[in-house]
Amino acid sequence: xxxxxxxxxxxxxxxxxxxxxxxxxxxxxxxxxxLIGHHNIxxxxxxxxxxxxxxxxxxxxxxxxxxxxxxxPNAIQRVPIKHLMSKKRLQAGMVVKVxxxxxxxxxxxxxxxxxxxxxxxxxxxAGKVLNFLISVVAVRDGTGEEVAHGHAHGAGGHHHH
Ligand code: ZN
Numbered sequence: 001x002x003x004x005x006x007x008x009x010x011x012x013x014x015x016x017x018x019x020x021x022x023x024x025x026x027x028x029x030x031x032x033x034x035l036i037g038h039h040n041i042x043x044x045x046x047x048x049x050x051x052x053x054x055x056x057x058x059x060x061x062x063x064x065x066x067x068x069x070x071x072x073p074n075a076i077q078r079v080p081i082k083h084l085m086s087k088k089r090l091q092a093g094m095v096v097k098v099x100x101x102x103x104x105x106x107x108x109x110x111x112x113x114x115x116x117x118x119x120x121x122x123x124x125x126a127g128k129v130l131n132f133l134i135s136v137v138a139v140r141d142g143t144g145e146e147v148a149h150g151h152a153h154g155a156g157g158h159h160h161h
Contacts, residue, residue, distance in 0.1 A: 001139045003049045005037030008152045010137040011049075017128035031137045033156030035146050042067060045132060052136050060132040071127035077107075078116050090117055095124055 003009050010031040016023045026032050034040050036049065044066035048058055064070050081090065085097040085104065090112045097104045098119060107119040142152070151158050 001053060001141075003036055003052050003136070003139050006142045006147050007036050008140050008142045008146065008157070009034050009036060009049060010139075010156055012135045012137060014133040016131050017125055018131065020125075020128055022124055022128075030156045033152035033154065035142050035150065035152045035157075038147075038150040040151055045134070049134070049136070054136055054138045056136045058132070058134045058136075060130075060134065062130040062132065064127050064129065067128065067130045068123040068125040069127075071122045075121045076110060076118060077121055078118050081112075081115060081117050084117065 001007065010033050012026045012031050014023070014025045014027065036046060040046075042062070044062050045060065048060050052058065079098065083099065084090075085099065088094070088096075090096070090109055092109050092111060094109045095106050096109060096119070098107050098121070100121070105121065106124055107121045108124055110118040110120050112118075146153050146157075149158075153159075
């Protein structure tokens, strides 16, 4: 079965960013389940998956504009430590969650003071060239309920019901 809109793809991925020690992988757990055609993954990744099938392996390089965007130089903010959602001891370089008008988002700690912390609110992968290795495990039809909700259910998908 080929990957197209309204199919659920189960896949493993490894992601690394050039010039960064950031990496993530799904290989320690279940494959990710993704409903295609509903804006659930980066558009460039989805475009590369279209027409592929179970057993296919893809290596993708994404420019920042296809990934998490360019870095915004004005994204450094000084915020009171008490506004941070993390209760962990803060250190420069650490990624923390902050509440913003757009909802919680990741920010990188630049400098820690007594009451305030300077945060870079760029996405940790903004401005980075991303390398994805993707292994397509399986492809199935999305159920009517999944298509109506716009996301995959079950193993590797949402568990909100
Ligand atoms: Zn749902």
